Amino acid sequence: MNSPMKIDAVPANQLEAEYFEYSKAANPISANLITRIPYHNFPASLCDSGPSRVIPLDLSDALGCEGPATGPGLCANFIRLNTGDSLTLQPNATSQVFYVIAGAGEVIQGEHSIEWSQGCFIALPGLLDARFSATEDARLYYVHDEPLLRYLGVTRSTDRFAPTLYPAQTVNAKLRVAANDPRAQDRSRISILLGNSNFPQTRTVTHVLWAMYGILPAGSIQKPHRHQSIALDFIIDCPTGCYTLVGTELDVDGRIRNPVRVDWAPGLAFVTPPGYWHAHFNESDQEAFLIPIQDAGLQTHLRSLDIRFS
Structure with a gap:
């Protein structure tokens, strides 16, 4: 009688090993193994009233990742902070950027204290x-990179920059200089990028985050462009008749084919997925203002931003 075949136990250090034929694993998005970043809008009404709180703009279910997360590496939030209240923020993050939609107050982080007001x-x-307190009812737009650290399985250990204020008066003056430049209408965007002297190569607000403050002039079109960073867009103010078109391809005339339209409204936040063409339109007779915050600091450092214009 034949002896039973001996089956060797798999060594413990091989238990998690897997092997895939190249064509079945090289493009997980096309194979539906990982989800695409979805289009999504978040209305200003999420933070218009109610108690003081942080409101994550969470798409983690659609992304198939642990949340809260608005993109694979970033989380956008609204903050509601009522007069006399305080909130302590303590994400496992290396980078946090805030825009003050309304109100005024103070933030204390370690030995640093910053007074803030609308437009900062x-x-x-x-x-x-970081402990935020409000001297009048306040709302803020807030983006951090905790989802990136969560995915990497790491914790913050070293600060790469000091707490930094970009005052409303200064950023508005810088934007107006850019808008009044005689060559402004020949440029793809009329905007300023916030920078930090610690990051001279990327010229970004932090080593991970990129923040733009832009103006969309009356009756203008900002032609399509694309990049591999996710854009978490916030509309500061706009008249009726402003919108963004987003899509994956351009036609022979450089227009976006079969676009998704995002109609702007003051206080609206929306996601522009990486790699998608997008163009902004203002069909009114008034200016509009927007803030895209992206992970383009990281993408630029990796040499993978790949920004292109139609």
Whole structure:
């Protein structure tokens, strides 16, 4: 009688090993193994009233990742902070950027104290908790990179920059200089990028995050462009008749084929997925203002941003 075949146990250090034929694994998105980043809009009404709180703009279910997350590496939020209230923020993040939609107050992080008001931008590192307090009812738009650290399985350990204020008066003056430049209408965007002296190569607000403050002039079209960073867009103010078209392809005339239309409204936040063409339109007789915040600091460092214009 034949002896039973001996089956060797798999060594413990091989238990998690897998092997895939190249064509079945090289493009997980096309194979539906990983989801695409979805289009999504978040209305201003999410933070118009109610108690003081942080409101994550969470798409983690659609992304198939642990949340909250608005993209694979970033989380956008609204903050509602009522007069006299305080909130302590303590994400496991290296980079935090805030735009003050309305109100005024103070943030304390370690030995640093910053007074803020409507129209200011604030960049904070993540090693220490940040305590925000309001001297009048306030709303803020807030983006951080905790989802990236969560995916990498790491914790913050070193701050790469100090808490930094970009005052409203200064950023508005810089944007107006850019808009009044005689060559402005020949450029693809009329905007300023917030930078930090610690990051001279990427010229970004933090080593991970990129923040733009832009103007869409009356009756203008900002032609399609694309990049591999996700854009978490926030509309500061706009008249009726402003919108964005987003799509995956251009036609022979450089227009977006079969676009999705996103109609703007003051206080609206929306996601522009990486690699998608997008163009902005203002069909009114008034200016509009927007803030895209992206992971383009990281993408630029990796040399993978790949920004292109039609």
